[in-house]
Amino acid sequence: MDNDGMTLFDPQEDGLDFFESLEAMRVELNDATVIGPYGYEIPVRIDNGPNTGEVVTETGGLMLTERSQNPQRILIDAKPSTPLKTGDRFVGPITGIVSYSFSNYKLLPERLPDIVPAGLQPASTRLMQDDRKLTVASFNVENFDPGDGQRIDQLGQAIAVNLNHPDIIGLLEVQDNNGEKDDGTTDASESFRVLIESIRAHGGPEYAFTDIAPENNKDGGAPGGNIRVGFLYNPQRITLTDKPKGDSVTSVTYGAQGLSLNPGRIDPLNASFDDSRKPLAAEFEFAGQQVIVVANHFNSKGGDQAPFGGAQPPVRSSEIQRAKIAAIVNGFVKSILQVNPKANVVMLGDLNDFQFSETLSLLRGQELTNLIDKLDEKERYSYI
CATH class of the missing domain: 2.40.50 (OB fold (Dihydrolipoamide Acetyltransferase, E2P))
Structure with missing residues (x-):
């Protein structure tokens, strides 16, 4: 510029x-x-x-x-x-x-x-179901609630058909049961239910879900919507291990027996997560192995200066909070690997930053592999 x-x-x-x-x-x-x-x-x-x-x-x-x-x-x-x-x-x-x-x-x-017209059609995954392979997806459903009408059908088809109904789906931006009505409701069981029914209607499995409701209006997003991260999982293929379920303010830890809570939030009272989503860790069992999956939705780029704006170079103030969040989440991965160096850990979600950013570098650290780095440069994107 x-x-x-x-x-x-x-x-x-x-x-x-x-x-x-x-x-x-x-x-x-x-x-x-x-x-x-x-x-x-x-x-x-x-x-x-x-x-x-x-x-x-x-x-x-x-x-x-x-x-x-x-x-x-x-x-x-x-x-x-x-x-x-x-x-x-x-x-x-x-x-x-x-x-x-x-x-x-x-x-x-x-x-x-x-x-x-170029004739572009929605893409479909090439990954197929396999008894020896676990499929995991990340999907930002963009302020989804039970009143979303036609979008409910579109999302159901996308998950059942285009994504070939993965074993685990980390969902982002699931709103509570009455959407943006700001009346203190935080439960999202109805939101998950209507989505699960739509997936079934398009030939997908009967998913189960797990989440932790945020404190009212504490996680950002539209007032009253109470967006959160959560999981859909196929109980015919995998098991959500039997642990006490966490709450909105209790931090999950990892020990010799796995997660202390399932699911559980990572350091939810840390000031770095103010007005943002708290990462959610869940423990699954697949083919006799433990798998820890963490769903993330880092703070957005709102407030950053524009690329063609009057300040050059533009100041991207939102990166400060994302860097702090990334370091916290990487620290959680470190704590798992200190107990179990061979642990299976999957980090997914909407990280609101670029593959080459400091945010992703801090999150990856020395412990993780950013799979997008394995792709040809022309394929390294997830959003337009």
């Missing part, structure tokens, strides 16, 4: 200065390709020729990497007449004025050309 602290105006080198040099000017984009779904604007890229350093995914998305935040991406400030997906392409030039609002440069188009 900028490599000189905004001390020089350098459109040849700085993305910020390049777009500033075009502000209020009429420009044309040729062969723009959509790089993400429509939100408030349409994100696109154009062919900038070879040697740009871009990392383009197989589906046509643009990878954010440690090397670049992709200042060449362009936002078109318009609402399309039909839904757009990653990889869709505009068949004609887009002409309009360059503007700036909400810390982003945007193109105000005179009209939108027709779209050639």
Whole structure:
């Protein structure tokens, strides 16, 4: 975006200065390709020729990497007449004025050309059920509650079919039984029930669930929603070991007999978790082996300065809390391995940070392997 602290105006080198040099000017984009779904604007890229350093995914998305935040991406400030997906392409030039609002440069188009769809379909896992192999998934269900209507059916199909009904699913952002009604309700048993029924309706197994309800409005998210992390698990394949269930304020530990609570929260009264989700550890048994799975939902990037904002480099203040959380969770892993160096530990969830970030480095430490590092660079993403 900028490599000189905004001390020089350098459109040849700085993305910020390049777009500033075009502000209020009429420009044309040729062969723009959509790089993400429509939100408030349409994100696109154009062919900038070879040697740009871009990392383009197989589906046509643009990878954010440690090397670049992709200042060449362009936002078109318009609402399309039909839904757009990653990889869709505009068949004609887009002409309009360059503007700036909400810390982003945007193109105000005179009209939108027709779209050639890329035909992108929701992905499905290649992993298959196997008596000797445990399948574990992570799924942010985005403020899910029993009143979510069509989303209930969509999530049920995604889990039963696209994810091939994993043995364990760490769920994130499950709201309480009455969603964002702020009346003190924290129980989410009905939220889990309707999701489990939808999975069954799409041919999946009869999942069981476990969670710990947060203290009312103490874990962030929408007021009254009481989002939490929790687990679905297939009792025909695995067992949730028989231990006392923890509560919202008691910390779980690991000893010679495994977890002290099942499930149990990691250090829930630590100030580092203020207004954020507390990690939840659960102990399962599969094929005669103990498996510890920890569901996480680290604090969000809310409050960070924008990449195209007036402060360069932008301050990412939210990283301070995530670094503290990551260190605490890694410390919990250390405590397990001190007792049992051969323990099976799976860390999953929405960590709200990038694969190359300090947050992930602190969480991984010397004890864990970040499986996304095993993928080709074009595949190292989980969200657009």
